[in-house]
Amino acid sequence: MPAGSQATDGDIVRAVLAGDRERYAQLVERYRDRYARYAARMLGSVDAAEDAVQDAFVRAFDQLAQCKEPDKFVGWFFLILRNRCFAERRRNRTSASLDAANDVAAADRADGGAENAESRRALQRALMELTPDQREVFVLKHVEGLSYSEIAERLSTSVPSLKMRMHRAYDRLREQLRDHT
Amino acid sequence: MSEHEFHPLVKQLLDGDITLADLPAELRAEGEEALQLLARVERTSVSMPAVTWRVMAALERRRRRFMPWLLAPALAAAAALILWLRPASPPPSASLVTVRFVLVAPEARQVSLAGTFNQWNPQATPLIRAGNVWTATLTLPAGQHQYAFVVDGARWVPDPGAPAVDDGFGRRNSVLTL
Numbered sequence: 001m002p003a004g005s006q007a008t009d010g011d012i013v014r015a016v017l018a019g020d021r022e023r024y025a026q027l028v029e030r031y032r033d034r035y036a037r038y039a040a041r042m043l044g045s046v047d048a049a050e051d052a053v054q055d056a057f058v059r060a061f062d063q064l065a066q067c068k069e070p071d072k073f074v075g076w077f078f079l080i081l082r083n084r085c086f087a088e089r090r091r092n093r094t095s096a097s098l099d100a101a102n103d104v105a106a107a108d109r110a111d112g113g114a115e116n117a118e119s120r121r122a123l124q125r126a127l128m129e130l131t132p133d134q135r136e137v138f139v140l141k142h143v144e145g146l147s148y149s150e151i152a153e154r155l156s157t158s159v160p161s162l163k164m165r166m167h168r169a170y171d172r173l174r175e176q177l178r179d180h181t
Numbered sequence: 182m183s184e185h186e187f188h189p190l191v192k193q194l195l196d197g198d199i200t201l202a203d204l205p206a207e208l209r210a211e212g213e214e215a216l217q218l219l220a221r222v223e224r225t226s227v228s229m230p231a232v233t234w235r236v237m238a239a240l241e242r243r244r245r246r247f248m249p250w251l252l253a254p255a256l257a258a259a260a261a262l263i264l265w266l267r268p269a270s271p272p273p274s275a276s277l278v279t280v281r282f283v284l285v286a287p288e289a290r291q292v293s294l295a296g297t298f299n300q301w302n303p304q305a306t307p308l309i310r311a312g313n314v315w316t317a318t319l320t321l322p323a324g325q326h327q328y329a330f331v332v333d334g335a336r337w338v339p340d341p342g343a344p345a346v347d348d349g350f351g352r353r354n355s356v357l358t359l
Binding site for chain 1: 195227244
């Protein structure tokens with residue numbers, strides 16, 4: 001069985017299930033950053049996102065035997081992370097907006113684009129006022145750059161229902177941004 | 182339609198289905214406002230290098246908690262834990278303590294330790310590889326030390342099994358108190 005970085009996800013999942021626990025680190029290394037930005041924008045904080053990604057990988061390890069298609073590990077893992085993000089937002093709604101604004105401000109400083117900091121901060125705060133469903137479709141389309149059909153496939157839903165969510169999100173963002181300017 | 186709602190054509194613009202030039206003249210200003218909204222979106226990528234070590238350390242800690250009879254062999258595979266070694270004979274000096282640093286880094290080609298005890302020199306203290314586990318055993322003076330693992334000579338990784346402090350330059354240093 002391949003042990004190097006060329007091993008497929010299925011190879012690694014099967015090796016871990018057979019008792020080679022340390023191979024799991026290869027899966028974590030391979031996918032830890034893929035959804036880092038999604039989690040950070042959903043939760044409004046890079047620190048909270050890092051905890052969520054870590055927790056999702058631990059949960060995925062616990063439930064690995066239930067991964068019916070090991071070669072599609074990453075899609076299965078995304079749904080675990082998504083559930084974790086939604087649960088986290090239900091638990092902790094209050095501090096995230098401020099964290100979100102701070103994270104965005106930090107990114108702006110790093111980019112040297114300080115003049116955009118306030119407008120980006122305002123949008124990030126407004127994003128945190130959306131429902132998690134609305135925020136998710138906005139993040140997947142306008143941050144991650146996925147098409148509606150790709151999002152629909154990932155979330156097992158329909159394009160018209162995603163568009164409905166997104167169009168409500170546009171209106172709410174406009175309202176939030178007008179209220180804060 | 183309320184005053185906050187974008188016109189359906191402007192929503193199509195935001196969806197990328199049409200361009201600003203496709204909008205009728207009376208909707209151009211609203212279209213520009215909508216595009217400015219998208220221009221504010223923060224798309225900076227986010228990287229989480231410490232997550233690998235944190236996940237493997239969490240799994241290892243839990244395994245050791247649930248299977249204490251496996252403690253001894255588990256030490257060899259411990260992920261990013263600092264293990265205190267009890268000396269077989271009395272220590273030569275009460276002010277020196279022997280400590281083992283352990284990191285699971287299956288894809289690393291080289292791991293070293295940089296800290297206050299070696300003037301933050303990433304070449305001074307290489308870790309030795311045994312499978313996926315990298316270790317270094319040091320005898321350090323009692324007191325507080327700060328350190329980080331340096332993976333492949335470039336990536337500074339705090340020890341997820343130890344408390345950390347901000348180094349004032351945007352990185353986290355692990356803290357070891359002996």
